[in-house]
Amino acid sequence: MTDYTSWRVIGEGTERTCYQNPVDQTRCVKIIRKSRVKQTLREISYFRYLIGRGVPFDHLPKFYGEIKGGGFIGIEQELVHDLLPDKRGTSPIQASPTIRQYMAVPRSKEEIRAFWKAVNELKAYLLRYNILAGGIDENNVVVQQTPSGIKLVVIDGVYDTEWIPVSKYFKFLGRRKMERRWKRFLYWLKIDFPQVNLVDPLAESQA
Ligand SMILES: Nc1ncnc2c1ncn2[C@@H]1O[C@H](COP(=O)(O)OP(=O)(O)OP(=O)(O)O)[C@@H](O)[C@H]1O
Ligand SMILES: [Mg+2]
Secondary structure (H helix, E strand, O other), X not given: OOOHHHOEEEEEOOOEEEEEOOOOOOEEEEEEOOOOXXXXXXXXXXXXXXXXXXXXXXXXXXXXXXXXXXXXXEEEEEOOEOOOHHHOOOOOOOEOOEHHHHOOOOOOHHHHHHHHHHHHHHHHHHHHOOOOEOOOOOOOEEEEEEOOEEEEEEOOOOEOOOOOOHHXXXXXXXXXXXXXXXXXXXXXXXXXXXXXHHOOHHHHHHO
C-alpha cells in the first residue's frame, strides 16, 4: 500500500495534510489525520454530485477519486499550481498560494484590482452553478496565475452542512445562503488584509 506520508507535504490545515504525488506532480492527496472523516466524506459526495450535474470544475480542483486505507480516508485531486509558460519544467511544481499567503506581501494597485476582478468571477461562478462553499475563507482559496491573469480556486470548504440539503435542490435558497456566506468572507478579507481596500471591489464588478 502507498505510504502517502512519505510524499512531499504541500499544505496543512487544521484537519488534513495535503501531499504531492511524486510521479504526477500535478496531483495531490489529502489525508485526514484524526478520526474526523465527516468533512472529507461530505466533500467527496458533493464533488460526485457536481460531476453528475455536469458542472465545469473551472474554480475547483479536478476530482480524481477517493482513497481508503487502514484507519484513514483521503481524497485525490488536482494540485492547483501556477500556469506560467516560463516556469514550465521547474521542479517540483509548487502549489499556488492561498489568499492568506498571497496577501502576506505588499501588492500593487494593479494586483489588487486584478484580485477583486478574480473575486467577482469566483462569486459569479459559484452562483451560476449553485455551488455551496460553506467553508470558504482565506485559507481555503488559492490564487492561481494563468496566462490570462489570476484565478481563484476553492481547494477546501465546498460542501453542504445541512443534514437535509435543501439549498442543494432549491436554487433560490442556495443563492440566499451563498450570499450570506459571501458577505462574511468579504468582511474578514477586508479586516485581515487591509491592502485589499486600495481598490473598491464594486467598481471592479462593473468594469
Ligand atoms: N488542491 C490543492 N492545490 C493546492 N494547494 C492545496 C490543495 N489542497 C490543499 N492545499 C493546501 O493545503 C492546505 C490544507 O488543505 P485543506 O484546506 O484541504 O486542509 P483542511 O485541514 O481541511 O483545512 P481547514 O483548516 O480549512 O479545515 C491548504 O490551506 C492549501 O495551502
Ligand atoms: Mg482548509
